[in-house]
Amino acid sequence: MSTGPSLIRILAVDDHPMLLEGIASLVASQSDMELVAEASTGREALEQFREHRPDLTLMDLQMPDMDGVEAMVAICGEFPDARIIVLTTYKGDVKVLRALKAGARAFLLKGLLRKELLETIRAVQAGQKRIPPEVAAELADHAIDDALTTREIDVLRLIAGGNTNKLIADQLSITEETVKGYVKNILSKLGASDRTHAVTIALKRGFIDL
Template structure:
C-alpha cells in the first residue's frame, strides 16, 4: 500500500485528490496539510511514502517545505503539483529534491501513474515541462541581483527608482537591465518581466 500525504491550500483540490487516491487498491491518503509549515509537521508524524506538494502556499512555500523535509528525511519522495509551467520553477523544485513535477491540469491523466512510478524509484516530469527545460538548458541564468532588478521592472519603475531601492548606482542598474534583456532574448523591459513570470524566474 502506497501511503500518500497531500499538501495544498485549496480544500477542493485536496478533496479531489483524496477521492482519486482512495479509489485505488494499492494506495491510500494518510494525511493532508494546507500550507508548507504544516506539511513538515504532518510529514514527521505520518512518514508517508509519497508527498504531493503544491508550490504556491501561504506561510511557507512548497520549495521551503520540501527543503526542510528532505533535510530531515533525505529519502522522502515528493511530487510537485502546480499550475506554474515555468522551466526555472521546475529546475528549482528538482534541485530541492522533487522526484516528480506535474501540472494540475493534467492530474486526471498522469497523477496515479506518476505516484506509482516515483514510488518504484523513477523520476517523472510532465512531457510539456520536459520540452521547456530542454529548450532553455543552454541559456545563461540570471544572477540573484539581476533577478532583483527584473522583479522591479514589472512595476514600471525607472532605473533611478530601482537604483534607490536596491542601493545601486543608476549605471549599475542600466548594465543589469542590458544583461537581462540579452539573456532573456527580450526586446524591452516589459517583455523581459513577462518572460520572467512565464518561466518562473520571478513570481507575481
C-alpha cells in the same frame, strides 16, 4: 485504521481545498493507497511529514507561508529518502529546476491530475522519476541559457513593480548607471526586446512571481 504493508501512504499538500478533495477522492478509490494527511502550507507540510512519515508526498509549488520548494528543501534535509511529486499548473523551467534540485521525483500538471495521478504515484513509489514532455521541453529549451544573478532578479522584480531606474537605484542603494547595466544584461540573457517583454518572459519562466 491499520495499514497493510502494501498500502502507499500519501501526504497531499495544496492550498486549494477543491484540489485536495479531488486527490482524496481518487486515492480513496484505490485498494493500494491511503491518504494519511493533508496540508495547505509548506510549514504544515513539514509538520505533517514529521508526524506521519508518508511513503509519498504530493506537493504544490505556490503556497502562502512557505512555498513548495522551501518545504521540499526542509523535508529532504531531514528525510533524504522522501519521495515527492510536484503538483503544478506551471511549466516554467526555473521553478522546475529549483524543484528538481530540492528533491522532486516527478512533476504532474494539475490539468492532468485525474488522468495521470494514480499511475505517477505508483511509478514514483517503484523508484521511477517522471517529467511530463511539456516540462522536459521547457527545460531543454533553456538548458544552455545564461542564468540570471540574484541581483538581476531583484532588479527584474522592481521593474515588474513599475519602478523607474532611479527608484530601483534608490531601493537597492546602487547608481542609476549600475541599474542600466543590469537591465542591459537582463534583456540580453532573456532575449527580450524591452523591459515589459523581459517581465513577461521572467513570469512565464518562473524567475519572478507577481
